[in-house]
Amino acid sequence: MAKPRDLHTVAAANGVASDKPFRAVTPPIYLSSTFAFEGYEAGGPYEYTRTANPTRDMLAGTIAKLEGGAGAVIVCSGMAAVDVVLAQAGAGARVIAPHDCYGGTYRLLEARHRLGQIEVTFVDFGDGAVLADALSRAPKLVLIETPSNPLMRVVDIKAVAAQAKAVGAKVAVDNTFLSPALQRPIALGADFVIHSTTKFLNGHSDVVGGAVIAAAEADVEAMAEWVNIVGVTGAPFDSYLTLRGVRTLFARVERQQANAMAVARFLDSHPRVRAVHYPGLPSHPDHAVAQGQQAGAGAMLSFELAGGPAEVRAFVEGVEVFTLAESLGGVESLIAHPATMTHARMGIEARRIAGIGDSLLRLSVGLEAEADLIAGLEAGFAALPGAR
Ligand SMILES: *Cc1c(COP(=O)(O)O)cnc(C)c1O
Secondary structure (H helix, E strand, C coil): CCCCCCHHHHHHHCCCCCCCCCCCCCCCCCCCCECCCCECCECCCCCECCCCCHHHHHHHHHHHHHHCCCEEEEECCHHHHHHHHHHHHCCCEEEEEECCCCHHHHHHHHHHHHCCCEEEEEECCCCHHHHHHHHCCCCCEEEEECCCCCCCCCCCHHHHHHHHHHCCCEEEEECCCCCCCCCCHHHHCCCEEEEECCCCCCCCCCCCCEEEEECCHHHHHHHHHHHHHHCCECCHHHHHHHHHHHCCHHHHHHHHHHHHHHHHHHHHCCCCEEEEECCCCCCCCCHHHHHHHCCCCCCEEEEEECCCHHHHHHHHHHCCCCEECCCCCCCCCEEECCCCCCCHHHCHHHHHHHCCCCCEEEEECCCCCHHHHHHHHHHHHHCCCCCC
16 A cells, blocks of 8 residues: 555645556546447446546545545536535435525525425524524534635534534535645544635636535445436536646645735734734634634635725725635635625625625735735725825
8 A cells, every 4th residue: 555645745646647548647638528338238437427537537536635535526616516415415404504604505505495405594603502503403414614705704613513413414514715725624524525616726717616525435426426417517628627726736825825814914904994804813703713623724814994885996996916806716816895796695684694794805815926915905995085
C-alpha cells in the first residue's frame, strides 16, 4: 500500500501520469457520450456517460479523497447536489435547515415542501433550545451550512452531528464556503458533504457544477444510482475544467484568505462600516468555534454599511477592483448585495428573521494585490454621500 499523501499533494497530483495508452501526464478528457462494448454481452467499465465517465470519475475520486469520504458524485450544479441529498432522505422526510442558508437552497427546500415531498424546519442553529426542539421531531436529515451565507455564522459541526446522530438523523454539511482545504466535515461526523464546485473548487468562474461526498460506501452507491436515474450528472468537459481548478485549490485559498483578512481589518476600522462579519476577526461571535474546526477563516466576508439604500447604491457604483456580481470563490474579487441579489427571492420577512439587512454587502476576496483591493474599497467609501 502506498503511503497516504498530504492533501496538498492529492489536490495537485491525484491521477497525474495515470494514462496507460500514451503516458499523458495530465489525465486526458473523455468527451464521448458512449463506449463500445467489447462484444456481445460484454460491456466494459464504461458504457454511457450519463451513468459513468472516466473524466468525471477522476474528479469525483480526487474530491472524495480531499474530503476524506468513501466516494463522491459529480452533478451539474450545486443546487442539484443539495437536491440529491434531499432525495436520499426519502419521501416525506423532515429536514432541518438553517434559516439563513443559501438563497437557492432555501427556495429548493420550500419548493420540495410545497410539492408535499419533504417537511422542512428552518432554525437558527445558534439557538440551542430551538435546535433541540426541531431535533425532537424525528428529522431524517440535518442540513448545516457553515460558515453561513451571507452572515458568516459558524455552526459547531461536531456538536450538532452528535445531537443529530442521537435522534437517528443524517448530517449533511454544505462546505462550499471553505472547501476541503479549510474544513473537512466528515472527520467531524458528517454523513454527506455538499459542494457548489462552481465556487472555490473550480475557482475560475467558468463552470457551474456540484458534488456530494458521502462518508459511507452504501450512500455513495445509492447517490450514484439516483443521479443516473434523474440524469443530473456533470458534463465531462466541466469535470475536466474543475479538476484543473482543484490542482491549485490550496494555493488559491491560502492566498485569498490572507487578502480577506486584510480586507476585514480595513473594514473593521472604517467609520462608515457598522459591522464586519468575518470568523477570522477575534471579535466575531463564533471565532473560537471557527478556530477549532477550520484550518483558516476563508475568503468570504460580509459587512454592514452605515446608511440606507442611497449609501449602498453609491458604494457599489463607486467601488473598484470588486465586480458587482453573484457567485464567489473565483480568482477575481466580487461584491454582492444579498437583499437585491442572492437573497432577493427569500422575501423581506424571511430576510429580517435571518438578520440579512438591506445595508449588508458580501465580498468574495480574490487573488488581486492587497493594496489594490483596499484602494478599490476606498473608492466605494469616497463615493458615499457626505464623503469628502
Ligand atoms: C452557490 C451555492 C450553492 C448553489 O450552487 P450552484 O452551483 O449555483 O447551483 C449552494 N450552496 C452554497 C453555499 C452556495 O454558495
